[in-house]
Amino acid sequence: MAQRVSIVTGAASGIGRATALALAAQGDQVLAADLDGDGAARVAEEIAAAGGSAAGRAVDVADSDDCARAVADAAALGQLGALVHVAGMAVADDTVEQLSDAALERLLAVNVGSVFRLSRHAIPLLRAAGGGVIVTTSSVHAYASMPANAAYAASKGALVALTRQMALDLAPDGIRVVGVAPGSVDTPMTRAALERMGTSAEEAGFDASGSATAIGRVARPQETAAVLAWLTTPAASVVNGTTIAADAGLLARLV
Numbered sequence: 702m703a704q705r706v707s708i709v710t711g712a713a714s715g716i717g718r719a720t721a722l723a724l725a726a727q728g729d730q731v732l733a734a735d736l737d738g739d740g741a742a743r744v745a746e747e748i749a750a751a752g753g754s755a756a757g758r759a760v761d762v763a764d765s766d767d768c769a770r771a772v773a774d775a776a777a778l779g780q781l782g783a784l785v786h787v788a789g790m791a792v793a794d795d796t797v798e799q800l801s802d803a804a805l806e807r808l809l810a811v812n813v814g815s816v817f818r819l820s821r822h823a824i825p826l827l828r829a830a831g832g833g834v835i836v837t838t839s840s841v842h843a844y845a846s847m848p849a850n851a852a853y854a855a856s857k858g859a860l861v862a863l864t865r866q867m868a869l870d871l872a873p874d875g876i877r878v879v880g881v882a883p884g885s886v887d888t889p890m891t892r893a894a895l896e897r898m899g900t901s902a903e904e905a906g907f908d909a910s911g912s913a914t915a916i917g918r919v920a921r922p923q924e925t926a927a928v929l930a931w932l933t934t935p936a937a938s939v940v941n942g943t944t945i946a947a948d949a950g951l952l953a954r955l956v
């Protein structure tokens with residue numbers, strides 16, 4: 702069988718980077734896309750050094766032309782089979798009163814609009830191939846949140862609905878659409894959020910977020926990536942239209 706091509710956004714860092722590595726280890730050719738083009742190229746080099754196959758691209762997932770180009774670049778590598786949306790952002794001062802229109806629009810464009818923009822170009826290729834998989838990255842914040850997280854939580858809730866909707870619309874084409882809702886993962890995004898809360902990961906020992914999980918610690922990016930990568934495989938053929946929590950039991954705890 703020809704090697705499947707998969708696109709991973711947000712591939713320069715954290716969960717996206719780990720997902721790109723996991724998909725390459727599964728045998729995919731990976732197009733590692735990120736706003737940080739140098740970081741994406743480094744991840745592609747890392748994959749190549751491990752014997753895999755990858756290309757890194759500078760892509761702003763909020764930009765339509767960039768998204769079209771990224772899908773075309775992936776198609777030039779071979780048969781596209783999976784599109785894994787991981788790129789996302791959070792912002793400071795994230796309350797309805799504080800957030801400016803510009804900050805709100807940027808966050809929604811990156812966290813939600815990106816799924817429309819990239820998928821729009823990828824779907825015809827997946828359809829022509831007889832099917833494929835699209836994965837979105839939501840968050841536990843779609844279901845339960847914390848103060849000052851308005852736009853981020855709204856964007857992650859929108860992804861749950863969008864994933865369900867796309868699964869229905871694309872099922873006739875053999876395209877499965879699934880989401881993952883990570884809990885707290887040790888990535889630069891989480892560390893930055895802790896700093897915004899006036900602490901550091903070191904000071905917190907990640908206890909602030911980790912102690913709320915059933916397993917008593919935050920997840921490593923590789924653990925979250927393993928779920929994302931598995932969802933793209935035929936083993937997950939009956940997981941469709943839903944967003945599954947990979948949250949180490951964070952949502953399970955009431956007190």
Ligand SMILES: NC(=O)c1ccc[n+]([C@@H]2O[C@H](COP(=O)([O-])OP(=O)(O)OC[C@H]3O[C@@H](n4cnc5c(N)ncnc54)[C@H](O)[C@@H]3O)[C@@H](O)[C@H]2O)c1
Nearest residue numbers: 711714715716735736761762788789840883885886888890
């Ligand atoms: N870390 C967590 O605890 C956690 C929990 C739940 C959900 N998530 C979600 O997982 C995803 C990855 O988060 P992470 O923690 O690995 O973050 P991260 O900050 O380590 O990585 C995010 C990556 O996305 C890239 N990116 C941001 N804006 C982009 C854009 N416009 N175009 C292309 N790339 C862009 C960044 O350059 C970065 O490389 C995000 O969608 C995030 O909301 C993270």
